Amino acid sequence: MLAPEPFLAPRGTPVSIYFRTKALSELGHKVHLISYHLGEDVDLKNVKIHRIPRLFFIRRIKIGISLAKILLDILLLFKAVTRLIKEKYDLVFSHEEAALMGVVLAKIWRRPHIYDMHSSLPQQIKQGKFFGAGILAKIFSWIENFILRNSQAVIAICPELLIKTREKGHRAKTVLLENFMGFEQLTFSGDQTQKIKDRLVLQEEKVVLYAGNFQPYQGLTLLLEAAAEMEDKNILFILIGGTRQEIEKMQKKAESLRVLERVRFVREVTPFNLPLYLSAADVLVSPRLLGTATPLKIYSYLRSGKPVVATNLPTHTQILDEKVSILVPPDQRGLAEGLTFALYHPEAKQRAQAAKQWMESNYPPSLYLEKMNQTLKIAMNKRGGSQ
Numbered sequence: 075m076l077a078p079e080p081f082l083a084p085r086g087t088p089v090s091i092y093f094r095t096k097a098l099s100e101l102g103h104k105v106h107l108i109s110y111h112l113g114e115d116v117d118l119k120n121v122k123i124h125r126i127p128r129l130f131f132i133r134r135i136k137i138g139i140s141l142a143k144i145l146l147d148i149l150l151l152f153k154a155v156t157r158l159i160k161e162k163y164d165l166v167f168s169h170e171e172a173a174l175m176g177v178v179l180a181k182i183w184r185r186p187h188i189y190d191m192h193s194s195l196p197q198q199i200k201q202g203k204f205f206g207a208g209i210l211a212k213i214f215s216w217i218e219n220f221i222l223r224n225s226q227a228v229i230a231i232c233p234e235l236l237i238k239t240r241e242k243g244h245r246a247k248t249v250l251l252e253n254f255m256g257f258e259q260l261t262f263s264g265d266q267t268q269k270i271k272d273r274l275v276l277q278e279e280k281v282v283l284y285a286g287n288f289q290p291y292q293g294l295t296l297l298l299e300a301a302a303e304m305e306d307k308n309i310l311f312i313l314i315g316g317t318r319q320e321i322e323k324m325q326k327k328a329e330s331l332r333v334l335e336r337v338r339f340v341r342e343v344t345p346f347n348l349p350l351y352l353s354a355a356d357v358l359v360s361p362r363l364l365g366t367a368t369p370l371k372i373y374s375y376l377r378s379g380k381p382v383v384a385t386n387l388p389t390h391t392q393i394l395d396e397k398v399s400i401l402v403p404p405d406q407r408g409l410a411e412g413l414t415f416a417l418y419h420p421e422a423k424q425r426a427q428a429a430k431q432w433m434e435s436n437y438p439p440s441l442y443l444e445k446m447n448q449t450l451k452i453a454m455n456k457r458g459g460s461q
Contacts, residue, residue: 084315098446110146132145164186165186196214233392280309283314290363291364297311299409352375
């Protein structure tokens with residue numbers, strides 16, 4: 075398995091990779107995971123992690139394309155070749171941009187290839203908004219089509235990506251496997267929750283919580299603007315997941331909006347402890363502004379039993395509706411009104427309970443294993459022909 079990510083790290087794709095490997099292990103398979111030198115070691119049965127050489131001058135990798143990531147991917151390729159020479163594998167399983175090298179290596183070693191499509195590669199480039207993005211997007215569009223054509227099975231993590239692969243003629247080999255697994259099975263005592271509240275200096279305020287990265291497309295500036303719009307000042311906003319530099323930038327924005335005293339910023343939290351923070355909130359929010367893939371946190375939000383407020387955009391609406399969440403326009407007034415409704419209207423709690431029940435009914439752990447097994451069967455049976 076080729077994972078061009080820090081593993082394990084509190085980001086969507088690395089957490090998704092964690093549950094992919096965990097599911098494969100539970101199905102009785104052995105996995106050799108090749109990833110960056112960065113990340114937290116985890117102990118998973120039947121899973122062995124092979125890291126690229128440690129580069130002392132790269133201690134953190136930002137989300138999205140970068141020169142550092144290109145260098146790390148080259149080292150990932152060399153590590154993959156080394157493992158393929160030493161071991162006899164049944165198939166190659168690749169994530170994100172590593173699927174390009176995965177497809178080529180699988181062809182050379184005559185093995186089936188599974189492409190785990192976490193996002194649209196050309197769309198990522200377009201969202202980058204840097205010089206030459208238009209030309210790069212065309213190149214990555216060709217690469218994406220090449221990967222799809224030459225993979226024996228494809229995993230789409232959300233309905234939008236499933237539609238995209240079907241439009242390209244790959245219906246027969248694509249499986250919709252959403253990132254609905256979570257760490258919520260861990261149980262926390264009331265004392266542990268109280269310690270979190272004490273650490274964040276939570277008194278009697280209502281708490282609105284966001285968890286995720288601090289990239290611009292997540293809409294955190296919009297969230298702070300909505301906080302300034304809300305009349306009730308007895309509301310505390312907790313934003314989890316930023317780096318020191320990102321938090322400093324957001325603090326300046328909060329100060330300019332005169333809401334800094336009502337905002338708590340928390341550095342990245344290990345995925346195993348995130349449910350503990352969710353338990354301390356009254357409302358969970360996803361103000362995302364761009365993208366089509368469903369944020370991984372949405373499934374944890376829905377499972378929490380807390381009201382969920384999200385922008386009324388395809389990234390959310392392919393999963394959410396008004397029965398299980400509060401959907402709002404992507405502007406500060408709309409978000410402020412939605413948060414107020416979620417905090418104080420009795421119907422918001424009814425939707426939260428409906429969301430929890432919906433998750434339990436429609437996304438049991440057994441379904442995840444079933445779909446992973448289906449993907450393996452398609453790949454190993456080489457049912458990769460387009461339809």
